[in-house]
Amino acid sequence: MNKSPDAQPMEKIVSLCKRRGFIFQSSEIYGGLNGAWDYGPLGVELKRNLKNYWWRVMVHERDDVVGLDGAILTHPAVLKASGHVEGFSDPMVDCRLTNQRFRADQIPLQSGTVFIYEFARDATPPPEALLVLAQLAETDAEPRFDKQTIGPADAVDLAKRIATRHGLSIPPPTRDPNSIEMFLLDVVATIRKGEPEMADKFLAAYQPDKRRISGEEFRVLIRDGVPESNAEKTAREFYRKRGLHLPVVSLKPTQRVENNRDFNPENGAELTQPRPFNLMLETYLGAVADESSKAYLRPETAQSIFVQFKNVLEVSRKKLPFGIAQIGKAFRNEINPRNFTFRSREFEQMELEYFCRAEEGMKWLDYWLEERLKFYENIGIPRTKLHAHEIPDEERAFYSKGTYDIEFDFPFGRQELEGVAYRTDYDLQQHQKASGKSLEYFDEETKQRFIPHVVEPSAGVDRAVLALICEAYEEDTAPDEKGKLETRIVLRFHPRMAPIKCAVFPLLKNKEPLIAKAKEIIDLLRPHMNVFYDEGGAIGRRYRRQDEIGTPFAITVDFETLGEKDPALRDTVTLRDRDSMKQERVPIKELVSILASRIR
Numbered sequence: 001m002n003k004s005p006d007a008q009p010m011e012k013i014v015s016l017c018k019r020r021g022f023i024f025q026s027s028e029i030y031g032g033l034n035g036a037w038d039y040g041p042l043g044v045e046l047k048r049n050l051k052n053y054w055w056r057v058m059v060h061e062r063d064d065v066v067g068l069d070g071a072i073l074t075h076p077a078v079l080k081a082s083g084h085v086e087g088f089s090d091p092m093v094d095c096r097l098t099n100q101r102f103r104a105d106q107i108p109l110q111s112g113t114v115f116i117y118e119f120a121r122d123a124t125p126p127p128e129a130l131l132v133l134a135q136l137a138e139t140d141a142e143p144r145f146d147k148q149t150i151g152p153a154d155a156v157d158l159a160k161r162i163a164t165r166h167g168l169s170i171p172p173p174t175r176d177p178n179s180i181e182m183f184l185l186d187v188v189a190t191i192r193k194g195e196p197e198m199a200d201k202f203l204a205a206y207q208p209d210k211r212r213i214s215g216e217e218f219r220v221l222i223r224d225g226v227p228e229s230n231a232e233k234t235a236r237e238f239y240r241k242r243g244l245h246l247p248v249v250s251l252k253p254t255q256r257v258e259n260n261r262d263f264n265p266e267n268g269a270e271l272t273q274p275r276p277f278n279l280m281l282e283t284y285l286g287a288v289a290d291e292s293s294k295a296y297l298r299p300e301t302a303q304s305i306f307v308q309f310k311n312v313l314e315v316s317r318k319k320l321p322f323g324i325a326q327i328g329k330a331f332r333n334e335i336n337p338r339n340f341t342f343r344s345r346e347f348e349q350m351e352l353e354y355f356c357r358a359e360e361g362m363k364w365l366d367y368w369l370e371e372r373l374k375f376y377e378n379i380g381i382p383r384t385k386l387h388a389h390e391i392p393d394e395e396r397a398f399y400s401k402g403t404y405d406i407e408f409d410f411p412f413g414r415q416e417l418e419g420v421a422y423r424t425d426y427d428l429q430q431h432q433k434a435s436g437k438s439l440e441y442f443d444e445e446t447k448q449r450f451i452p453h454v455v456e457p458s459a460g461v462d463r464a465v466l467a468l469i470c471e472a473y474e475e476d477t478a479p480d481e482k483g484k485l486e487t488r489i490v491l492r493f494h495p496r497m498a499p500i501k502c503a504v505f506p507l508l509k510n511k512e513p514l515i516a517k518a519k520e521i522i523d524l525l526r527p528h529m530n531v532f533y534d535e536g537g538a539i540g541r542r543y544r545r546q547d548e549i550g551t552p553f554a555i556t557v558d559f560e561t562l563g564e565k566d567p568a569l570r571d572t573v574t575l576r577d578r579d580s581m582k583q584e585r586v587p588i589k590e591l592v593s594i595l596a597s598r599i600r
């Protein structure tokens, strides 16, 4: 089994996800909805396995955590108190050429030469000048001066006719506006001796201030190694969009910049100044859409936990430290959804708010960071690909005393999977202040009342699913039925996460006893795990299909199972392992316990 040496590009992963039914673009048949994704039959299983495992280790296997399932629709007062209405925004910039929108902090640092254009004039003659050209060309065809037809081609055609009439040997212009302007001026200047009045009339009507002008300054960055001629092309396109058909641009001295974020990384065009863009999605409840009926789709699951803190505390009768866990949808109007599901507008979070005493906040931060790293390892993401990035003081939320980002090496770079933050008592204080309701904890032993502090591990379901798929994706070579090596795609999911745990195949599809036995095994396993029955095609093909979707185990019912060759092997099957491709012979009655122990 040889591992393919090349890195797996995202296109292959995205294509496999669609082909095998993990993830589809939302509203695909209508052209797709940017930032929204639909999970197909296998994707939904993978996602459920992840969420169930998170719930198991974060809630069921602990005494100190209980769950909550809060509403998505959120009262504006909640998000005002939390600071989201005022401050949940990203700095946004627009490309001045294409109007493409970017998050300012995601623009890569760039170095190169900045070309500064101070203004541009149109080389196209205005109607009065064009009329003079028509008269000089002595053409019967009246030039038409409506917006669609007046233009450079008319002017150049007329000037060419004038040149022919006067027998001038001025070379025709290129498509460059400078060249067209020069050509028109040269032709008219050359015939000026013979037709001074008409020539002067043209020159007066063709003064730059009589033509279309754009006084907007525009800057273009030419990164090191990119041809400088691109700058003028880009500038002309900019002025063309401002109504100049043939912009003749005016350049100021160039400037050198290093590590700069002011330019569109795709075309070098200048970006606008950053403006805050609130990421919250709002809606209106009831028949009348006005301020009083406004509600938000929650931007994080955390806030309902804080708002329900007192209720949950009372009903669960927990003592500090204790946590409230929640899995659910969150919505953010991301400026640039990108990298497949990594940055979406609708996504799911798995959040724990772990309430504790102030003096223990830092201890629990360290504890939860380690727990969360272990979690990822337990679902098949190796520690070597995980990184705990400590957020420096100046970048942390002002209320946080310590925050880590758990990052993963995605094929598109190292990116955040989860945040683990010590949020102090900020959220509960805010909600207590805004609602006027006490959110204090009463300590029976010390008889003190206080607002607990909180440590929050906040994970993204979709990001973790994407990390699982990226980590599992592999191409290797494996022998086909005839022993010839062929490339196989295999998703090496941890058995705990795999959408289908075990496939069951009858060796042949036209042998009733084999089929009956295989179906008996399906019925035996189904209450314990997600299984899949397949009788189509050669066994090797059937294995490949399962490898490609990450099924860790496959059972084949053959003639030995029926006891036809050796009675001792009756009611035994081959159990094949996806990764080693080894097969072992096991009794049917032991299948449940063998498989259950491997997938748990």
Ligand code: GAP
Binding pocket: 299, 300, 301, 302, 332, 334, 341, 342, 343, 344, 345, 346, 347, 348, 349, 351, 416, 417, 418, 419, 456, 458, 459, 460, 461, 462, 463
């Ligand atoms: N309550 C804290 C909070 O929401 P966050 O860092 O904004 O913190 C937590 O989000 C996690 O939610 C992220 O680490 C990420 O996994 C996930 N997440 C955030 N925005 C996302 C988006 N636009 N698309 C997919 N996942 C996202």
